Amino acid sequence: MTLSRLLVRVFIAKLPVMKNIEEKSKYHHGDLRETLLVVATEMLQESGLKEVSLRKLASRVGVSRTAPYHHFKDKNALLCGIAEKGFEQLHQINKCGSKLEKLSVKERFYRFIHDYIQFANNNPELYELMFGRTIWKDESSTLELRDSAYPCFQFQVAMTQEWQKQGLFNVDDNALRVSQVLWGTVHGIAKLFIDGIYTDNSKIDEICDYAVRLFLTNSKE
Template sequence: MSPTRGYHHGDLRRALLDAAAEVIGESGPAALSLRDLARRAGVSHAAPAHHFGDKAGLLTALAVQGFDLLAQTLRDAGDDLLAAGVAYVDFAVRHRAHFEVMFRPDLYRADAAEVRAASARAGDVLRARVAGLPTRGGGPGDPGRDALAAWSIVHGFATLWLAGALPDRLGDDPREAARAVIRRLVD
């Protein structure tokens, strides 16, 4: 596509990641085939191996990309906790493939250094946003507990939305529906 630069045949690594995100987003990770990706990119069936080693390697790269993308999304959402929560759900829906892979450690090498680093970066931003959550319950309010509750509610809503498990009456705008749910915890 974009003739930015090229070695042999173009920006293959990027093309493969893009194609993988598209396939997974449409049909799930189980439908992913390295050979299909190679066909889409117009290269031989063994070309992906050079960039990613194997299937897990490709998904590892996708997960890293996803964590970085999530961190950026949360940063862009600003300091408001509600906005950050909505942005989390919106990220899951817009970058469905990345989100699904990120939280499925059996699909990739979750213990790889790059993954741990990217995951930690996203976690830092997440925790920073949650710090604004008001405590509740009369007691002193455990910040870790509160952060976990906030993360759980947005992650759960996003997961259920992607799974198609939620009732139809919610409509087709995940941001709107998520906002209402998150308010239950925040207000």
């Protein structure tokens, strides 16, 4: 939080735009867009989605209320920008998990489910935003958001195909459909925890275990 903000400052310092090293009298901010994203993400994770307001954000960054509008069409576009980065993170996690070749397929499958729900639970507000209707319903998602989210979705289908090949699921089944059900399951469990309906976080691992078990009792591997 303080660190990430510091990194932005360093980044700013490197830009040719800055006249001198001291940050005084900076009518032009330098890289306001990036700073807004970073600070907004901080606010999101600290106090939740409904606490993120453009005005508070602007004042926290030290800029006027309407300055953000020169970098984001509206609030929704800003939120899409935050979510974008979230999808890159999640995609990264999935890629890492599928590369662990020392593990058996079953173990990798367990790892996927576990890591996914862990990510959601570690970043509840970000996850809420990434998969919430705020940014998806009514065609409100940005093009850039879709560009970062769709590869993440597709990767999950690809993983499912791999699991099918390795005998975890029937190869004849439609991979997209299987993946949609699997994703539904992890998404649903994650949401029920995040939204406060499943309240006992200490049972997360146990529930993941059961999810794996229910899907794999009949697998060949």
